[in-house]
Amino acid sequence: MRRFFKVTLLLAVSAAIGTMAATSATCGIGLLRGTDTWCGVGYVWFLGVPLSVVIAWLAGALLLFPFARLKLKAWWHYAIAGLLTAVPVWMLLVQPFASVRWQQSGTYDTLNYLGTGIASSVLFWLLSVRVKCSAA
16 A cells, blocks of 8 residues: 555656646747747646646556566656657647647647656656666
8 A cells, every 4th residue: 555655646746747847848948949939837737737647647557567567667668658648648639730829839739748748757767666666
C-alpha cells in the first residue's frame, strides 16, 4: 500500500512539473521567436496540470507493470511511452487541423502537448528509476 501511494505521488508530481516545464518552454520559444502566440501560462496550468495528473495516473497504472515485467528502465523507454501517451490528447485538443488556430499556433501546441508527455515521463523516470526509490 505504501508503494502505491509513493507511485501515485510521484506520477502526480512528475505530471505537474512536466506540464509546467513544457508550457513555460513552449511559451518562451514562441516569445523569443517573436510570434503572436498567446501564452496564457496560468490558464494552461489551471487546466493542464489537473488533466495531465489524471492522464499520468491512468497511463502510469497501465504501463508500470509491463515496464517492470519487460525490465524497461532506460530514460528513453519512458520518453517514448510519454510521447505515445500524449499523442491521443494532442490529436483531441488541437483539431481541426485546417483551422486558423492551427495555422498560427500548431507548432507551439504540438511542442507543448507532446513535450508535456515526454517531460513528465522522463521526470518520473528520474525520480523513481534513476534515484532507485523503488517506486517503479
